[in-house]
Amino acid sequence: MNGAPTPRRPRWFEFQRAIPARASLALGVSVWIIFFLLWESAVVFEWVNSLFMPPPEKVLLGLWSLLVKDAFLVDIGISIYRIALSFALACLVAVPLGIFMGSFPRVEAFFNPLVSAWRYLPAPSFIPLLLMWFGTGDGQKIALLFIGVIWFLITIIMDHVKSVRRELIETSMTLGGNRWQILRTVVIPASMPNIMVAMRQMLAVSWTYLVIAEIVAATTGIGAVMMRAKRFLHVEKIMAGILVIGLLGLLFDFLFRRLHRLLFPYLESERR
């Protein structure tokens, strides 16, 4: 016998052991193939009533007909506009406020009791009130999306700013930095990558509230189109709506990730 070690039989499941990229891709694709096969079978073998559960290809046709006949792109555009406007407004308030609250305990002590209380109020509970104040137009939806994300956004940003290492701030102090300079040249750049991550996560939450707002009372937007499809039992169009929301969510997530990499190139350590 030679002294070569016998290689251990590779096993499928190993704790926290990285797998090859190709295996990862193959597994990721298979789960979707299985999903669609099950869905298709459910319809073909009549496990479900195809009136309420059309097969995947019918959903795609429904999406096509929505886009071509029902000017669905306009509704998609309206939904994106509502998300973008409300989210921009929320960030405009939350980013500076979160930065100041995280930097200065006195500012935190003033605002935090208010912010934490609002965080526990479910935004949809304001819908009746908002309908009375703003009617069924864009104002109501934007207000709902705004109060749906702003409190969490403020809190998360504050926490990220608080976790900026004290030595970084003190280094700047001993180099002659005043408070404004330290805020601008240390606190903000040090917390910005995390703030961007927080924004990406809260944007996903924003989509949830958008659909709620458009389903409750709206004539335009993706949610409204889905509610109209329900009235005519166009289940494939409802599902097409869900599909589009999912795809848009993925797209925005992707764009934010790209932006993150673009803005913070210095974070990529595995370059070598």
Add this chain to the structure above:
Amino acid sequence: MSAAPRETKLSVHGLSKDFRLGSGETIQAVADISFDVRDNELCALLGPSGCGKSTVLRMVAGLEEPGAGSLMLDGKAIAGPGRERGMVFQSYTSFDWLTVQENVEYGMRLNGVPRAERRDRARHFIDLVSLGAFRHAFPIELSGGMKQRVAIARTLANEPAILLMDEPFGALDAETRWTMQELLIDILESTDTTVLMVTHDIEEAIFLADRIVFMTRHPGRIRKILTTDFKGGRRVADKEAVVGLPEYGALERHIMHMMREESPSREHHAAEG
């Protein structure tokens, strides 16, 4: 170096500091600390962990309010942090979003040094710490020793009256540490900088310092101030040569003896006995 008496740069007199703990009780971190650091001197604060070295250094930096006592730099009372007392920390403090060049320019940018001068001075100090090849690298690409070199260059380029260092090489592996110690001596020789440095490493203190302030704990007090005259008033950048001198061994043993008297295990035995 000349034998002429050097002027006092930093004067610490009767310095004390209490901390209030979360439990409500106060502990006396340091008590009645008095020592001077002379112009162009490297003074080391040495002592067991928890004896208050960092607290003293932070008060000199203006990052901590003294409870009592006076602190004077160049004859002026110290109030709050300022650029004339630049500090290098044990943990890495490179600004990750700035390149090496921008990191070293940082302090000068805060203080309104014109762009061209800033760039040239940063280049000079980056070369001095042998990081010329990494001028445009981001800190995440650097090793720990290189990050500390950036921190030293950044502080020196800002032209402080005194350089404060809190265990700057404490997080480095042994080989990098002595390379950095030798590099520090070279740098100080070419820049005429006064240094107050904290360390718990006896070898480091003897090799680097002209004078050693040895502290004991509970509360932190000065036990003894020692000089390293045996180096002949010169700084030798060759650690092997210094460690080989018989006087080095004698001084190290002397400090080790004092350190041992301080060790917590003895306190325990004393308390139990």
